Amino acid sequence: MNWQRWVVMAGAVLLGAGAWRAGGWAGLGLLGSGLVLWFLLYYTRLLTVMKRASNRPIGHIGSAVMLNAKLRPRLPLLHVLALTQSLGERLSAAEAQPEVYRWSDPGQSRVIAEFEGGRLARWRLERPAEPDGQDAAPEA
Structure with a gap:
């Protein structure tokens, strides 16, 4: 750099x-x-x-799946904040590298993003586990 x-x-x-x-x-x-x-x-x-980010709850977004689709490597933190319109919930310690943030949607899906040097290094989408009864296909 x-x-x-x-x-x-x-x-x-x-x-x-x-x-x-x-x-x-x-x-x-x-x-x-x-x-x-x-x-x-x-x-x-x-x-x-x-x-815009200060007017929304910390770590909440409309859709984690849509955010996951829009993310790409080396995206600046400012651009991610513009996409989410929310400050992420910080999971890492202050001044620690990489910085880890989490955004959750109403369906409890989460995107966890890691930033190194202010740029997006890695991210992952986590979805809630499906209850046992909902995996089976409906009978006609």
């Missing part, structure tokens, strides 16, 4: 140099304006996701 920081820094320096070469101080001002706009858009999305 350390190499990604170097790539981002090199890209920022190249972008700044290109802005300076293209327009001098005006080019740097335009670049700065664009970066501030990007930051404000990201911050607004973050606040919107957290506001």
Whole structure:
């Protein structure tokens, strides 16, 4: 992950140099304006996701099966919170890696997700056990 920081820094320096070469101080001002706009858009999305999540009970979602279908590896925690519209119930200790969260639906199905470095590493869907009498097919 350390190499990604170097790539981002090199890209920022190249972008700044290109802005300076293209327009001098005006080019740097335009670049700065664009970066501030990007930051404000990201911050607004973050606040919107957290506001929606704060209005719902912790760890509850509409359908665990639908959430399971929408998850994919390396998905950021913020994106998972946007999908669930709920903060997950934390199962791991504070500051422990991996971070483990659980979301449950009204049918007691659960999705347990593990995040490493803020990104989804693994997840599993757990369904409640069927009572013995409901496994048999209905007789006609």
